[in-house]
Amino acid sequence: MQNSISYRIADFLKRFPPFSNIPEATLQEIATEVNIVYKEKGSVIFKQGEATHPHYYVVHKGAISLWSTHEQLCLDICDEGDIFGLRPLMANDSYRLDALAEEESILYAIPIAVFRPLAKNNSAVTTFLVESFASNTRNPYASMPKGQLLGDTVKFDANRHSTDFLDFQPVTYTKDLVTATSNERIATLAKAMTMHRIGAILITENQLPLGIITDKDLRNKIATGLHSITENAASIMSTPVITYPAQLSVAQAQMGMMKNHISHLVLTEDGTTNTKAIGVLSKHDIMLSLGNNPAVLVKAIKRSKSVEEIKSLRMGVMNLLRGYLKQNIPMALTANIIAELNDVCIKQIITLTLQRMTSGPPVPFAWLALGSQGRKEQLLHTDQDNALVFANVPDGQLPTTQSYFLELGKKITAGLHAIGYDYCPAGMMASNPKWCQSLDGYRRTISAWITNPGPNEVLLSSIFFDYSLVYGDAILISQLSKHITKTIRSSPIFLSHLAKDALMSPSPTGFFRQFLVEQDGEHRDYFDLKKRALMPLIDAARVLTLSEHITGISNTWDRFKKLAEIQPQNAELFLACSYASKALLKFRTKQGLAHNDSGRFISLDKLTKEEKVKLKRTFKSIKGIQELINTRFMVSRLQ
Amino acid sequence: MMTKTKKELPAFWKAYAASFKNGLSQDLSKVSLVVLDTETTGLNLKKDRILSIGALRIENGQILTKEAFELFLEQEKFNAQTVSIHGIRKTSAVQKIAELEGLKKVLTILENAILVAHHVGFDTGMLNTSLKRHGLPKLKNKTLDTSVLFHRSLPRSQQKANSHYTLDELAAFFNISTSDRHTALGDAYITAIAFWHIIGKLKPTSTKELLKKGRFFSWPISF
Structure with a gap:
């Protein structure tokens, strides 16, 4: 009988x-x-291996986490409106996952016996459920949006591939298979190969691979006169064919070709000759894959002789980034590789510029990347923030020395601009006399910031203190670092000001866990990912590492990792922050690539349910770290 | 006299009484609960009458939507002032049943379950006076009052001095939609969800402990 409760349920569903x-x-x-x-909170809905319930579930309120027991891995978090526990709808066996209440939750249990006949003839419903079922067993950090089937995502195995960059790119192969039967005449085959511009043709029987004829066969067996072009394919084809499964990494494919002395691999559904052929992989395909490879790119950038050349190579870097994100390669690794490549680009610009200066540098110098680039968190193009430090010179030589480095700085920043880095609107660049100083000049500036911290000083130091060395003399930098830690030790109040600044970022969510969006301006109703989510973590990491006198680490997640090491009592929070900063950066980068912008402002209604949950999960860490900073640095006393 | 009355008790009451032979399980997850709400012509236990009863049963931690019901009773008494609250007019299109039929249905769903209501003393009081009108004994069920339980779940600093909380306050506190407030079943539902949230905070280890915490204060006359 329908009643007000069933109306409520239907209204929600x-x-x-x-x-x-x-x-x-x-x-x-x-x-x-x-x-x-x-x-x-914390109670079990079902356990792996438990007999299936006669229901599947919809989350009405709260959040349910799904766990893979043997991997100890959280696969997904379902919140309002998400469905889970679909196994009994699909198969009559036991649950494969654990479902736990992540928060106090209210669920709607939909009885399968009732639901199945009613939904049976509704293909939209069936399709959705099948896809949800598949996606529930998928890693929540996978790049594909919900609704993708498991088989379509390439799983990256971090343990197996962590050391070799070449390895983890899956092969791309020719999917438009050109095949022929074994009784086809060789002349016809050769014509087909020419027409399709392919180096090999697969001979099949009932779609199963039987043999292969390559350019080499035509050369060795036909051109030499051993066989006539009027003969059948069967007379010259190599058989049986060597087959591999389609989920093959570049390295595995290379090994396969080397081992068998062949130039083409046939890919089948399960990797044996008993299943349908789905593609042919040639040495050429592998070469293409390698072209999209960091090692190859680095080599090319280092060989480049002009800014234009570097600019076009940077396009390759962006493609690589896109590929990495799609393949779900761990963010720390991706960021490292991209940062290295950016580094190489900048170094090459500096090298090229130095060659074009009329004279060599008068004294040793160092080129620093500041801000996000210094933190190695710059994946997409953003502004260039940089500085140049040169060794101390006698006062009389300072003007000429500085003007030399200023000219160098101007040329380098122009070069960086040419390859796609926008000029810093605040002028924080080595072309500005303020950011092109001697070591002692910087020492004075930094001392002034730390001993007399106004809002502007705090802002400048928060950008500057995330420096990292890109080019030049490392000793200059370590002297700079020493000076910073020494000055902070004598003026600890600076840290409180930095901490206060770190807490200034507006909160990402309101009381009811809803996202807070911008109220006015150009980005009205957009969520500011940088200001509300990334900056609080970045700022927190900076002030905490400075308070521990740690220098030389400027990357946010590495900073949190280090903090977890030296403050084990807060390790859990720090590691969560480390993870959150990675997840958020990945999120921003993906948004940026998808919309071709900086990824900073996000339109909430374009996010999937899952993306929203993922975002919200990071907010917990933000709240935690802000509370810690508030108490540790006694920020409230400053107000 | 007593024995005579007992003999005259109808079969549905006997079945109800028989369900109490087995005591309550001390394992809370195994105890059945019935959450109930009544809409009445007013707040006077003697003069006013029940207009509708909403009830739902919680079995194994689940509300069984199918078994939930809302009854409208035929009553001679009518109070124009309360119509604006519950929206039940004297002659409205909803199907009404005789009071005794309604009581019978309530007893059937109740059995020996723990009866949960917001200000449970009022609902049991109304039910008991109407049972009495039909020559039936009082309800035998253990009861829990969500107002009292809510009071006990709050930190002392947030407790109200008069320990009186409206269902609207609970709904707002636990963020429960009040779209069907002031229908008997709608209120019963809100009460049930609030009850769950309160249990989540109180975390009683046994049925006995819960009953102790939910023992209602004497019905305030001033209400």
């Missing part, structure tokens, strides 16, 4: 797929059969 595709009357019918379940 109709907002979410697949129920949004179910006619109102049917949904009402289903709703009367639904049970409402309350789960305390």
Whole structure:
């Protein structure tokens, strides 16, 4: 019987797929059969291996986490409107995952016996459920949006590939297979190969691979006169063919070709000759894959002789980044590789510029990357923030020395601009006399910041203190670092000011966990990912590492990792922050690539449910770290 | 006299009484609960009458939507002032049943479950007076009051001195939609969800402990 509870349930369900595709009357019918379940935080809904329930579940309130027991891995977090526990709908066996209440939750249990017949003839519903079922077993950090089937995502195995960059790119192969049967005449085959511009043709029988004929066969067996072009394919084809599964890394493919002395690998569904051929992989395909490889790019950048050349190579870097994100390669690794490549580009610009100066540098100098580039968190193009330090010279020589380095700085920043780095609107660049100083000049500047910290000083130091050496003399930098830690030790109040600044970022969520969006301006109703989520973590990491007198680490997640080491009592929070900063940067980068902007402002209605949950999960760490900073640096006393 | 009355008790009451032969399990997850709400013509236990009853049963930690019901009772008494609250007019289109039929349905769903209501003393009081009108004994169920339980779940600093909380306050506190407030089943539902949230905070280890915490204060006359 319909009653006010079933109306409530139907009202809720109709907002979410697949129920949004179910006619109102049917949904009402289903709703009367639904049970409402309350789960305390931390309680179990079902365990792996447990016999399936006669229901599947929709989260009404709260959040449910799905765990793979043997991997100890959280696979997904379901919140309002998400469905889980679909196994009994698909298969009559036990659950494969654990479902735990991440928060106090209210669930709607949809009885399968009722739901199945009602949804049976609704293909939209069935498709959605099948896809959800598949995606529930998928890693939540996978790059593919929800609704993708498991088989479509390439799984990256971090343990196996952590050392070799070449390895982890899966091969791309020719999917438009050109095949022929074994009784086809060789002349016809050769014509087909020419027409399709392919170096090999697969001979199949009932779609199963039987043999292969390559350019080499035509040369060795036909051109030499051993066989006539009027003969059948069977007379010259290599058989049996060597087959591999399609999920093959570049390295594995190379090994396969070397081992068998062949130039083409046939890829089949399961890697044996008993399943359908799905592609042919040639040495040429591998060469192409390698072209999209960091080692190859580095070599090319280092060989480049002009800014234009570097600019076009940077396009390759962006493609690589896109590929990495798509393949779900760990963010720390991706950021490192991209940062290294950016580094190489900048170094090459500096090298080229130095060659074009009329004279060599009068004294040793160092080129520093500041801000996000210094933190190695710059994946997409953003502004250039940099500085140049040169060794101390006698006062009389200072003007000429500085003007030499200023000229160098101007040329280098122009070069960086040419390859795609925008000029810093605040002028924080080595072309500015303020940021092109001697070591002693910087020492004075830094001392002034630390001993007399106004808002402007705090802002400048927060950008400057994330420096890292890109080019030049490392000793200059270590002297600079020493000076910073020494000065902070004598003026600890500076840290409180830095801490206060770190807490200034506005909160990402409101009381009811809703996202807070910008109220006015150009980005009204957009979520400011940088200001509300990334900056609080970056600022927190900086002030905490400075307070521990750690120098030489400017990357946010590395800073948090280091902090976790030296303050084991807070390790859990620091590691969560380390993870959150990685996740957020990845998020920003993906958004940026998708919309071709900096990825900073996000339109919430374009996010999937899953993306929202992922974002929200990082906010917990932000709140935690801000509380820690507030108490540790007694920020409230400053106000 | 007593024995005579007992003999006259109808079969549905006997079945109800028989369900109490087995005591309550001390394992809270195994105890059945019935969450109930009544809409009445007013707040006077003697003069006013029940207009509708909403009830739902919680079994194994689940509300069984199908078993939940809302009844509208035929009553001679009518109070125009409360119509604006519950929206039940004297002659409205909803199907009404006789009071005794309604009581019978309530007893059937109740059995020996723990009866949960917001200000449970009022609901049991109303039910008991109407049972009495039909020559039936009082309800035998253990009861829990969500107002009292809520009071006990709050830190002392946040407790109200008069320990009186409205269902709207609970709904706001636990962020429960009040779209169907002031329908008997709608209120019963809000009460049930609030009850769950309170249990989540109180974390009682046994049925006995929960009953102790939810023992209602005497019904305030001033209410």
